[in-house]
Amino acid sequence: MRRQIMESAGIQRLFAAVTTLLPAQPAAEAISTSFKLQTPSISRVAIPQVVKTALLGGLIPLLLLVAWEAVTRIELVPSQLLVPPRQVLATFLDLLNSGELQGHLKISILRVLLGFSLGTSAGFLVGAILGLSKRAEKYGGPFFRVLLQIPILGWMPFLLLILGFGELFKIVFISLGAFYPMTLNTFEGIKGVSNEYREVGRVFEFGRLKLLRKIILPAAVPSIFTGIRLGLGTAWMLIVGAELVAATEGVGYMMTMGRQLFQMDVVMVGVVLVGATGYLMNHILKIAEQRLLHWRNTMHA
Amino acid sequence: MADTETLQIKNVHKTFRVGKQDIDVLEDINLNVSAGEFVSVIGASGCGKTTFLRLLVGLEGEYQGDILLNGKRLNGPSINRGIVFQNHRLLPWLTIEKNVGLGLESKKGNNKAQIVQDHIDLVGLKGFCKSYPYQLSGGMSQRAAIARALVNRPEILLLDEPLGALDSLTRMYMQNELERIWKLENITAVMVTHDVEEAVYLSDRIVIMSCRPGKIKRIIPVPLSRPRDRASYDFMRIKEEVLKEFHLQAEEHFAYSI
Amino acid sequence: MNYLDYVSRKISDVYSKSIVLLIIFAAWWLVGAYKLADPTILPPPSKILRTLLELAKEGDLVFHIKMSILRVIKGFLIGGTLGFVLGILMGLSKTAEKLVGPLFHAVRQVPLLGWMPLIVLWCGIGETSKVVFIAIGALYPMVLNTFEGVRGISREYLEVARVFEFKQLKLITTIILPAALPNILTGVRFSLTISWMLVVGAEIFSVSAGGLGDMIWSARDTFRMDIVIVGLIIITLIGITLSKSVKLLETYFLQWRKTSH
Ligand SMILES: Nc1ncnc2c1ncn2[C@@H]1O[C@H](COP(=O)(O)OP(=O)(O)O)[C@@H](O)[C@H]1O
Ligand SMILES: [Mg+2]
Numbered sequence: 001m002r003r004q005i006m007e008s009a010g011i012q013r014l015f016a017a018v019t020t021l022l023p024a025q026p027a028a029e030a031i032s033t034s035f036k037l038q039t040p041s042i043s044r045v046a047i048p049q050v051v052k053t054a055l056l057g058g059l060i061p062l063l064l065l066v067a068w069e070a071v072t073r074i075e076l077v078p079s080q081l082l083v084p085p086r087q088v089l090a091t092f093l094d095l096l097n098s099g100e101l102q103g104h105l106k107i108s109i110l111r112v113l114l115g116f117s118l119g120t121s122a123g124f125l126v127g128a129i130l131g132l133s134k135r136a137e138k139y140g141g142p143f144f145r146v147l148l149q150i151p152i153l154g155w156m157p158f159l160l161l162i163l164g165f166g167e168l169f170k171i172v173f174i175s176l177g178a179f180y181p182m183t184l185n186t187f188e189g190i191k192g193v194s195n196e197y198r199e200v201g202r203v204f205e206f207g208r209l210k211l212l213r214k215i216i217l218p219a220a221v222p223s224i225f226t227g228i229r230l231g232l233g234t235a236w237m238l239i240v241g242a243e244l245v246a247a248t249e250g251v252g253y254m255m256t257m258g259r260q261l262f263q264m265d266v267v268m269v270g271v272v273l274v275g276a277t278g279y280l281m282n283h284i285l286k287i288a289e290q291r292l293l294h295w296r297n298t299m300h301a
Numbered sequence: 302m303a304d305t306e307t308l309q310i311k312n313v314h315k316t317f318r319v320g321k322q323d324i325d326v327l328e329d330i331n332l333n334v335s336a337g338e339f340v341s342v343i344g345a346s347g348c349g350k351t352t353f354l355r356l357l358v359g360l361e362g363e364y365q366g367d368i369l370l371n372g373k374r375l376n377g378p379s380i381n382r383g384i385v386f387q388n389h390r391l392l393p394w395l396t397i398e399k400n401v402g403l404g405l406e407s408k409k410g411n412n413k414a415q416i417v418q419d420h421i422d423l424v425g426l427k428g429f430c431k432s433y434p435y436q437l438s439g440g441m442s443q444r445a446a447i448a449r450a451l452v453n454r455p456e457i458l459l460l461d462e463p464l465g466a467l468d469s470l471t472r473m474y475m476q477n478e479l480e481r482i483w484k485l486e487n488i489t490a491v492m493v494t495h496d497v498e499e500a501v502y503l504s505d506r507i508v509i510m511s512c513r514p515g516k517i518k519r520i521i522p523v524p525l526s527r528p529r530d531r532a533s534y535d536f537m538r539i540k541e542e543v544l545k546e547f548h549l550q551a552e553e554h555f556a557y558s559i
Numbered sequence: 560m561n562y563l564d565y566v567s568r569k570i571s572d573v574y575s576k577s578i579v580l581l582i583i584f585a586a587w588w589l590v591g592a593y594k595l596a597d598p599t600i601l602p603p604p605s606k607i608l609r610t611l612l613e614l615a616k617e618g619d620l621v622f623h624i625k626m627s628i629l630r631v632i633k634g635f636l637i638g639g640t641l642g643f644v645l646g647i648l649m650g651l652s653k654t655a656e657k658l659v660g661p662l663f664h665a666v667r668q669v670p671l672l673g674w675m676p677l678i679v680l681w682c683g684i685g686e687t688s689k690v691v692f693i694a695i696g697a698l699y700p701m702v703l704n705t706f707e708g709v710r711g712i713s714r715e716y717l718e719v720a721r722v723f724e725f726k727q728l729k730l731i732t733t734i735i736l737p738a739a740l741p742n743i744l745t746g747v748r749f750s751l752t753i754s755w756m757l758v759v760g761a762e763i764f765s766v767s768a769g770g771l772g773d774m775i776w777s778a779r780d781t782f783r784m785d786i787v788i789v790g791l792i793i794i795t796l797i798g799i800t801l802s803k804s805v806k807l808l809e810t811y812f813l814q815w816r817k818t819s820h
Contacts (some may be wrong), residue, residue: 054738056654057661081681140574141582150795151756153772157779157787162600237670244675244764252672258801259676267676275669317813360718378722390715394737394815403733519587 015132025167038055083265091265100254101269104253105277106287108250111167115174117233120228122181124177125296130183132212139226148184152238156245165246169237177238178231185230189217189223225289229282236278307456307489308357313366314485315352326352330366332508332517334457339490340484340499341519342508342544347549351387354459355490357382370456380404383450384459388466389442391434391449398430398534401448420448423482424514440471444478451486458483460492464499476502480527501536502529509546517547558559562645564809577792593679601755602785609790610785619774624793630686634693641694642701646746649702650739651708652710671696671757675764690760696757708742709735741813748805757796 047055065085071077072084076122129136130144155176163169193216201211243252251274258266315327318541326349334340342350355361356368359378368375370382383404391400421430424444428494443463450458462477464472478501483503485487485488494500504523511518522541530536590596591603600605614620645663649656674695682688718736719732733819736743762772771794778786 053657056657058656058716059743060662109648140578143579146795149799150791151759151798153760153763154775154791154794157775158784158791161779161782161787162786210564210662220675238670240670241672241675241764244672255673255676258642259680260679267680271669271673271677274673275665278670281666360721367619378724380722380724384722386719388715390719392734392737393714394740395733403719420775432818433815435815443703 003274026265027224040214080262080264083268087107088265088268090250091263092235092269094267095269099300101273104249104251104254105273108243108252108276111170111250112174112232114237115239116169116232118171118233119175119178120182121181121234123227123231124186124224126179128190129187129259131187132216144183148180152180152234153241156241160246169246173242174238177234181230181234181259182224182227185223185227189227190224193219225293227286232281232285233278236274236281240274307336307371308332309367309369309372310334310357311359311367311369313356313368314354315349315361315364315514327356327364328514328516330452330515330517332520334455334489336489338509339486339492339503339505341504342491342493343495343497343500344509344510344515345419346495346511346514348512349355350510351461353515354384354491355492357457358382358459366423373424381455382457383453384447385443385461385462389434389446391442392491393434395439396433397445398429399424399506400434400445401452403449404453411446416452416479421445423447423451423503424487425478428433439467443467443475447479447482451482451488452485455488457489457491458486459462460490462493462495465495467546472496477528480525484527497540498531501543502531503518508544509543521546539553564705582611582737599782599784602788604767606785607788607792610783611789614786614789620793623769623771623774623790624797626767626773627762627771628797629692630689630761630770631751631758633690634758635697635751636695637690637751638694638754639701642698642746642750643705643743645700646705646743647709647735651735656706656726667699671753672760672764675760684765684767687756688765689767692752692765694762695755696753697750700753701743701746704738704742705747708739709745711742712738718767722745741809741816742804744809748802748809751801751805752798755794755801761792 066296068082069085074080092101126144130140131137157175158177159169159173163172197215197219198211201215206214239250240252240255243250244256247253251270255270255274257265258264258270310330310332313327313330314325316325318324330353332340342353344350347414352361354363357375359375362377391397392403395403396432398417401420402413405413405416406434408436414462418430421427424447426444426448427444429437434445437445443466443538447460447463450460460479467475480503492500492503501523507521507523509518509521510516521539521542525539526537527529579749587601588604590601592596602610604659611620644657649659649663671692675692678688678691680693712735716734717730721735725733758770759772759775761767762770763776767773774793775787775790777792778784
């Protein structure tokens with residue numbers, strides 16, 4: 001922990017002297033006392049670090065917002081292409097009040113959850129079998145390696161031809177998206193379990209099942225979790241894609257209709273909505289991961 | 302007297318801030334090093350030897366007291382002091398030649414290649430100019446690091462446990478090499494080590510440091526002629542004297558020296 | 560040494576690697592031969608081969624490949640370069656990181672395909688929208704990996720630079736770029752792979768003239784599964800080639816890394 005801090009302090013010290021690209025480094029970092037920074041010491045006392053970070057981070061978004069408002073005020077670009085921020089907010093509230101937004105979101109999330117659970121389970125099974133059995137890896141490995149090289153979006157016309165435009169297509173397409181990363185990460189997680197841990201199991205004469213339950217799976221869990229998170233991310237991206245071409249409801253559909261009707265505000269609400277939802281889902285998984293994998297912190301420290 | 306003293310260290314204190322606490326690492330360090338002298342600093346691990354060298358080279362900015370080089374207070378790193386780090390720190394993406402020439406590029410001069418070649422020859426790495434660091438053994442890497450430190454013809458060479466990572470036979474051999482280079486270059490050297498024999502073999506004076514905070518406990522001169530004989534009585538006696546400072550002298554030795 | 564041993568091991572290796580693929584292929588062929596499935600849904604291998612040759616002979620295939628690759632190159636160059644610069648800036652300066660970082664990470668939350676309607680509204684359905692879309696996808700991995708690379712540089716190397724009083728430019732060229740190169744090349748590889756996937760998406764989601772995505776998407780309209788499959792195979796092969804080439808670059812440029820770690 002301290003080592004890391006020291007390293008970043010070292011870099012920072014160096015670049016404080018070197019970087020002239022931007023205003024001098026805020027010298028508030030207590031660690032960099034050992035290097036003379038030319039920053040006046042007033043800044044050290046005046047504003048707390050957290051506030052400063054928030055101000056810096058919010059600066060560009062704020063400027064963009066102001067520019068956006070300004071551009072729409074003086075009608076620099078046609079209002080079709082850029083609606084004022086107020087209108088986006090109003091549309092958002094409208095969609096929210098009418099319940100339209102929630103309806104689309106609910107449908108999309110349901111589809112994703114269904115496809116995601118199917119794809120993740122399948123991916124876990126395939127990955128685990130390939131990772132656990134030497135023979136399965138020997139014979140099946142090459143096939144799956146080739147399969148996972150096919151770009152996911154390429155599956156779309158293929159699946160549409162076989163399954164038509166219905167719900168089934170969307171579910172299968174999404175599960176494929178979750179299947180890819182889950183298979184890879186489960187396989188790699190299990191393969192990556194250090195032989196030292198396996199030997200601990202052998203010393204205690206664990207049976208196959210016990211070895212799996214006590215050693216291999218727990219050791220592979222971090223990687224498996226990465227697979228789950230990547231899978232959910234991919235699934236969420238694909239549902240938007242699938243709904244763009246083959247749906248009559250869902251957030252992707254909402255955005256497509258917005259585009260076709262030149263409702264820029266609806267499209268923008270859609271962009272923010274899918275972004276926020278994706279972030280939330282990922283965040284929930286991250287929290288779950290931290291709860292489950294609390295032992296990892298101490299292990300890698 | 303003061304004229305011949307290249308390096309003057311006066312009342313130096315150094316504290317590190319860890320969290321909200323100031324930790325004293327070096328306290329009240331006073332030392333003068335004359336031109337051409339070889340001084341070793343010896344002490345237990347963690348007592349601030351590396352910090353001391355980093356102060357001398359200018360990598361640690363703030364300190365109390367004065368470190369004067371030819372009467373001028375040190376201010377940041379400068380190429381008139383060369384350093385060999387504890388682990389060689391050769392840049393793995395550069396050939397030995399490029400590594401050795403690293404500091405030289407800031408100077409103008411058309412004989413740059415020649416200077417680099419001379420220093421590679423000096424440390425006995427002829428033929429390894431185009432090799433990468435991963436292709437060298439530990440001893441060879443340290444040689445390259447020494448060449449890199451010497452290439453600007455610094456007034457002072459600082460060495461931080463330069464031979465610490467080597468096996469004992471290679472180390473002895475490298476000690477001879479170090480002495481040869483030091484004599485040839487006629488350079489002032491300050492070396493940190495934790496090997497007592499190495500210190501006695503190479504140094505004109507040995508600075509013994511005590512721990513927490515790091516202080517100079519004693520300075521032992523080594524008035525032996527060079528090259529030194531590790532088995533001679535005087536050599537052993539000085540070694541004993543140094544070891545005594547660490548309370549490591551063998552018990553029974555007391556018995557018959559009474 | 561033992562040559563026979565080596566040969567037999569090689570043979571069994573090839574056997575185990577290809578047997579499953581062969582069985583699947585045989586099953587596919589049998590299904591076609593005995594008309595067990597609707598040939599418009601599952602055309603037999605022979606049909607795929609014929610379609611491939613046809614497409615190749617008429618020059619359609621080369622045209623589509625060229626279109627897609629050109630778009631990827633444009634998008635990758637724009638997005639990758641931008642990402643490289645952004646990653647370096649954010650890596651070098653804490654202020655830049657605090658300034659741009661939050662916005663970058665917020666924008667990154669939007670699934671790539673979610674940008675499509677917005678881009679189409681702004682840039683139309685022409686070339687621009689596709690290149691912009693690919694550029695966005697190429698940007699993220701480049702920023703993240705370059706940033707990681709620069710931030711991960713060991714303090715020890717930076718101190719070497721200080722001891723030798725390097726100027727800013729020399730510091731960047733002799734220490735920062737080489738030390739961050741492994742991560743930067745990883746960024747390039749991810750960037751290219753994503754670009755290649757997105758060009759297919761771009762050609763599907765914003766109607767296009769030409770490109771492999773367009774080829775398989777139009778084939779879907781005319782129920783030509785054979786063309787879809789040929790397209791998938793070609794797309795996959797090119798994708799593998801791209802990432803393999805960058806891997807080759809990596810081994811070439813990172814020889815110094817050999818056992819030094
Ligand atoms: N940058 C730093 N910040 C805080 N403490 C440090 C720093 N550098 C060294 N120290 C501490 O100072 C003490 C002396 O370290 P060092 O000079 O490396 O000892 P030595 O080289 O004699 O083994 C150690 O306790 C170490 O933890
Ligand atoms: Mg040390």
